[in-house]
Every structure is written in C-alpha cells, then in structure tokens.
Amino acid sequence: MTVLSEVITLHNVTFGYDEITLLRDVNFQVQHGEFWGIVGPNGSAKSTLLKLMLGLLKPQSGTCSLFGTPVGEFRKWDQIGYIPQNVREFNMGFPATVKEMVSANLISQMGAFKWMNAHHRKKVEEALHIVGMEAYAARRIGQLSGGQQQRVFIARTLVNSPKVIFMDEPLVGVDVESQEKFYELMEKLNRQMGITLIMVSHDIGVVSERTSHIACVGKEKLFVHDANTFNPEEYLESIYGEKTRLVHHAH
Numbered sequence: 001m002t003v004l005s006e007v008i009t010l011h012n013v014t015f016g017y018d019e020i021t022l023l024r025d026v027n028f029q030v031q032h033g034e035f036w037g038i039v040g041p042n043g044s045a046k047s048t049l050l051k052l053m054l055g056l057l058k059p060q061s062g063t064c065s066l067f068g069t070p071v072g073e074f075r076k077w078d079q080i081g082y083i084p085q086n087v088r089e090f091n092m093g094f095p096a097t098v099k100e101m102v103s104a105n106l107i108s109q110m111g112a113f114k115w116m117n118a119h120h121r122k123k124v125e126e127a128l129h130i131v132g133m134e135a136y137a138a139r140r141i142g143q144l145s146g147g148q149q150q151r152v153f154i155a156r157t158l159v160n161s162p163k164v165i166f167m168d169e170p171l172v173g174v175d176v177e178s179q180e181k182f183y184e185l186m187e188k189l190n191r192q193m194g195i196t197l198i199m200v201s202h203d204i205g206v207v208s209e210r211t212s213h214i215a216c217v218g219k220e221k222l223f224v225h226d227a228n229t230f231n232p233e234e235y236l237e238s239i240y241g242e243k244t245r246l247v248h249h250a251h
C-alpha cells in the first residue's frame with residue numbers, strides 16, 4: 001500500500017511581477033514519489049511557478065508549502081534539489097572539474113573547516129556513479145557535452161540525498177539519444193530511489209509519456225492532468241489553434 005504524503009502544496013496562489021497577474025488562485029498538490037511535467041507556452045509562468053514553490057518568489061496571496069511547512073519557514077534545503085533554466089550557459093566557462101562542481105554542493109554539510117571527509121568523498125563518487133559520469137570526474141565542466149553537463153548538475157543535487165528535484169527545461173540542446181538516457185536516469189531516481197521530480201519542458205509529447213502528472217500553465221491558470229489520460233494533441237490545439245501537429249523533435 002502506498003501512503004500518500006504531501007511534498008508540495010499550493011493553496012489559492014496568485015502572483016504577478018507587476019500589475020499583470022500571471023497566476024490566479026492556483027491550487028495543486030504533489031505527493032511523494034510522483035513525477036510532474038510542467039508545460040505551457042513561452043512566458044506562461046512555468047519558471048515563475050517553480051520559483052514560487054521554492055520560496056524564491058513570494059505569492060501576492062495564497063500559500064506555498066514544502067513537506068507541509070510554509071515555504072518561508074522551511075529550513076531543510078538539503079532535501080531540495082533545483083536545477084534552474086539555462087544553468088549550463090551560466091557554468092560553461094567556470095574553471096572547475098566535474099568532481100569539484102559536485103563536491104561544492106556538500107559545503108553545508110562539511111562543518112566549519114570545509115574539509116571533505118571519507119563520507120563526503122563517497123557521496124560524490126556515488127552521485128557520479130548514479131548518473132554514469134564517474135569516468136569524467138577530473139574533466140573540466142566546460143569540456144563536456146550538453147547532455148553530460150546536465151547529468152553532472154543532477155549528480156550535484158544527489159550528494160545531499162534530496163527528496164525532491166526541480167528541473168527547469170533540463171533537455172534544451174540535448175539530442176534524442178541523450179534525452180533517452182536522461183529519462184532512464186529520471187526513472188531510476190523516481191522509481192528506485194523514490195525521489196519526487198518536477199520538470200519543466202516544452203516537449204509535451206515526450207513528457208506525457210514519461211511523467212505521472214502534467215500541469216499545463218497558461219492564461220493565469222494551471223490545469224492538472226493524469227499523464228495516462230492526457231492528450232497532447234488536444235492540448236496543443238487548445239493553446240495554439242487547430243493546425244498544430246505534434247512533432248517529436250530534438251531541439
């Protein structure tokens with residue numbers, strides 16, 4: 001028997017950066033072990049929604065909670081992994097190795113002197129192993145392919161044994177083969193390791209095949225669908241008009 005336990009709750013959340021409201025009275029709940037895909041057109045507030053869930057933005061009204069705690073009072077940030085949009089562009093020129101990048105996320109656990117002990121080293125090795133990047137530990141981050149970098153960012157979150165990982169368009173610029181590997185990795189994190197996943201993506205067709213739930217953002221609202229019964233073609237028609245065809249493509 002699976003016991004439901006809440007990971008994220010949004011209650012009557014309304015938000016806009018200025019006088020334009022982007023989200024109005026949004027309600028939804030993510031339970032432990034679910035895999036959510038967040039879809040919607042450019043500028044529909046997908047990234048904004050993640051930032052609200054993470055407490056990086058404050059709703060104008062309503063509440064966001066993590067594990068039942070209002071996000072403003074939440075302190076167990078080690079349990080949360082977040083890979084922001086365009087993280088790879090930002091890090092490309094950074095002169096750190098894969099191992100250094102992954103280790104750096106352990107800093108909050110390292111104590112006053114910031115030394116890595118055997119336990120920390122093992123965590124880093126394990127994380128790189130899970131994402132299949134242990135052979136690249138000494139490589140500079142800028143010398144990896146886009147798909148490989150994405151795996152390193154996932155390893156970086158894994159050193160803290162997160163309970164939930166938020167990813168904002170992790171697959172932009174990643175080819176079909178690497179996408180396939182990425183989804184295999186997601187399945188491992190989700191099904192075997194029990195990590196709840198929240199992923200923003202534009203690839204509606206693929207997302208609906210891989211996730212358990214779909215949240216469609218647009219026109220101030222958020223519509224939640226069970227991924228099993230979600231019809232991507234109908235959804236695209238509803239936002240882009242009748243002539244839209246679903247295209248499976250690499251970015």
Ligand SMILES: Nc1ncnc2c1ncn2[C@@H]1O[C@H](COP(=O)(O)OP(=O)(O)OP(=O)(O)O)[C@@H](O)[C@H]1O
Pocket residue numbers: 017018022040041042043044045046047048049085
């Ligand atoms: N810091 C900000 N200040 C003011 N407006 C903002 C800010 N960040 C985003 N916006 C605006 O809010 C709207 C939603 O932005 P958001 O980044 O959440 O969209 P998105 O759905 O993630 O889009 P994309 O698919 O392009 O990533 C956009 O119109 C954007 O221009």
Ligand SMILES: [Mg+2]
Pocket residue numbers: 046047048085168
């Ligand atoms: Mg975005």
